[in-house]
Amino acid sequence: MSATEELVVLLDEAGNATGTTPKRGVHHRETPLHLAFSCYLFDPDGRLLMTRRALSKPTWPGAWTNSVCGHPGPGEPMADAVRRRVRDEVGVLARDVRLMLPTFRYRAVMPNGVVENEMCPVFVATAHGPLAPDPAEVDDVSWVDWTAFRASVLDGSREISPWCRQQVALLPADPLTAALERDSALPPAARRP
DSSP states (O other): OOTTOOEEEEEOTTSOEEEEEEGGGTOSTTOOOEEOEEEEEEOTTSEEEEEEEOTTOSSSTTOEESSEEEOOOTTOOHHHHHHHHHHHHHOOEEEEEEEEETTOEEEEEOTTSOEEEEEOOEEEEEEESOOOOOTTTEEEEEEEEHHHHHHHHHTTOSOOOHHHHHHHHHSOSOTTTSOOOOGGGSOGGGSOO
């Protein structure tokens, strides 16, 4: 393992850290439970940034999804990880990072048998600056009206990643004005010491 190799935090069923493993090899047919996050980025007009995953991604290549997904590094505060991945994936600053779904968890299986298995707290944030998507992460982007997006996800008419579909069903109708959740509700491995 190189000194710069990205690690993911492995979890037990209670959300406690049990170790780490390199990100490049974590997703397969027996993917262990690990810590991740999703972020829904909004512009100042309240539009949501949707992204289409790069075709080279090992999980759900080419799928439209929420703005940014990622994995916090060992000991990295979740909000810092969100800001880091937003900057790395879409090239903007994430401001007003707010926790919305601290206990979201999902498991999804691709047609080829590759599994996602994550405790994946969900955040919302405001994007600042011009978009500069990393082509290794993002194939396409689209700013969409949140209300219309939410309705099309909930009625099944929009093709979207499985985790995004589940998250949208749990997010409030207006996540920008909804009450935020406390960090104490996060899985133990994601809480600040």
